[in-house]
């Protein structure tokens with residue numbers, strides 16, 4: 001493929017097509033000629049190293065779209081889809097969920113920040129990302145966006161009973177053989193009442 005062809009730049013890293021680290025990088029320079037389509041697929045089985053930052057990813061992470069020139073920087077418009085399984089915040093069991101979202105992201109070179117405080121404030125308001133070097137790593141963007149999509153305190157179900165604080169048993173699977181849990185909490189109440197007596 002000639003370097004000036006406007007065809008899709010496939011930045012998929014799969015065993016069949018090993019490529020250099022920078023193959024996931026979309027360079028601003030390349031966008032001066034034409035927009036660059038991208039199609040990234042990261043699979044936990046084959047791209048474990050790329051996904052170490054997001055162990056919650058359980059299925060293929062797919063990010064495809066198009067990069068266009070935006071001033072000194074670039075704009076990424078695309079669709080992100082991935083299978084994740086964050087741990088329930090109470091019982092720690094993995095919760096299978098699908099992340100699916102349209103993305104419209106703006107990236108400016110860090111050098112823009114140095115120029116004036118006004119630019120900096122404006123840029124931060126507009127939710128702009130920054131990059132140093134020649135461009136933006138699409139895989140890095142996909143990882144960031146998946147991390148942002150992870151729920152803060154996921155629950156496997158609204159009434160998850162969590163783990164027993166003494167034996168660690170998953171109480172969703174049935175009661176454990178520890179004494180009833182009421183005592184500790186009532187003790188706290190009793191100690192509150194004492195001074196008022």
Ligand SMILES: [Zn+2]
Pocket residue numbers: 088089090091092093155156157160161162
């Ligand atoms: Zn749970």
Ligand SMILES: [Zn+2]
Pocket residue numbers: 164165166167168169176177178
């Ligand atoms: Zn227990």
